[in-house]
Amino acid sequence: MCIHGYTWSIPFTNNDGVLIADSLTVCGFVPLQGPGYRPDHTVRLHRGEITARFADSTPIDTNLLEAALAMPRTERRTGLTIPGNVPSDMLMLWLATHLDAGFTRLAVAEDLDTGLLQRPTGWDAATLIRDDSLAHHRTRKLNLDQDGTSLFEFDVHAYGPHAKDLADTLADLVITWDTPPATPAFN
Template sequence: MSQTQNDPANAAALRDEMVLRLREQGVLTPAIEHAMQAVPREVFAPGVPLVEVYSPNDSVITKWDAHGMATSSVSAPWLQAVMLRQAGIRSGMQVLEIGSGGYNAALMKELVGPGGEVTSVDIDPFVTTRARRFLTQAGYGTVNVILGDGALGARHHMPAHGWDAIVVTAGAWDISPGLVHQLAAAGRLVVPLRIHGFTRSIAFVWAQGHLVSESMQECGFVPMTGLDQHDQQRLLLHGEEIGFSFGEHDVPDPARLTAALESEPVREWTGVSIAPTESFGTLQMHLATTQPGFAILSVDEDTDTGLVVPLNRHATPAVVRDGSLAYLTRRPAGDLVEFGVIGHGPQAPVLAGALAAAVRKWDSTYRHRTLHVRVYAMGTPDQQLPPGEPVLDKRRSRLTFFWT
């Protein structure tokens, strides 16, 4: 069967298949299913084979920078469905989108209906020009597409009561006050927030004068640019084989860490096991929000010499401090996989022991709980923050974390 863009029958068949797969994943509501059935996704990804356009779990990159890094994309359908569900968009709402691919705004327009309004903001004129053209072509020309910095929201287009929902479709390191102040009292802010290098799509609502998370989903996004841009700090060791990413603090001395890696490793097994297919996203967040010196370890597959043996090569929780480091590893345990810790450097026994203890704490206390995030304005005094909750200071907000 032809996979070309000018094959409406095939596009409709693949759209039906995509919706079926998403329904099986349990991410659709009836309204979101109707919207995804109605909007021709291929219009927003011209030149891309239809089988790729309608892959339920894959995004479509629409722009790259000079280094080959993606700067704009049409997000994967499963993630768009999840975030629209998090936002609770209903008929008649007035909704703001930050990041203008076009397709997601069209889905929103289907959800709000003729009595609602969708405004989409993007900092890149290439993106806004394409979005306007594609939205008009697909029959959604009433969507307002604005060129501007999404961190500032869209105050001049905002309804008097504020936006009923704000959905950010770019990876954010911080919570912009410009968006918080424009959110309606009963509104929802959905933002892919980076916390110590891990990104979670979080739906926030108002509670007692601050925002508190209502739901959270693991995800990945092209980073936000403009006022809220925050480049991840990265340290490469052993040539460029081993990398450490530091999302919230400064890069340590590379010479000391190089010396640490050359020292004899310390190993400690935790006795905590998971099934090979089981998600451990809550473990990542528990370690990220409680361990001083938290970092993410990665290994270049092409130059991997086996000097480190991380949990996985792409993103393994680690701790780096006092000229030493420790990171998670694993070993088979029957049909399961057991977590372990490997440490290097003069403080390796201390760091490895602390990281192993944190894994056991997660297993006994947090493994089957849900993490929540509170957002306070930067400058909020410590005594006004909930006692006992870990605190993460961003540039313009203070976050605290608790489990239910």
């Protein structure tokens, strides 16, 4: 299954007429090919340093994004930390399915990297673009924990006139992803 450019293997079990996902596996090693293949629409920004990949939406006026990237950065920390040996691919699926309109993925060309955006490792950065602003998810390395394991915090960097709103939207989704579901209370 391809969701906003991320490819997953999701087996389902029929449970009384309801399909239940048994597990989720990232399948990034081979891109989808053949019938049903839809290429990403890519847009190069900041003199080719940044590539925005639009899998399921139409990109906006790139002049607005160039102007946004020239504005001061807004940062929003989530307070959510994970050990470096814990995969965060489920967060990418969560963001891809909850951001809807405006979801894209950002990559930074290593040979053109000016440091404007943190170059994502592994996955392209989940990004929210709306009109003249953008916010992207990133991981920030923290100190080692008491066991000597590297810790990382999820945070958001945003640019443009509506940077704060987009940073809050994206950061709030990351925090919600980490919030355990409510359990029903019975009297």
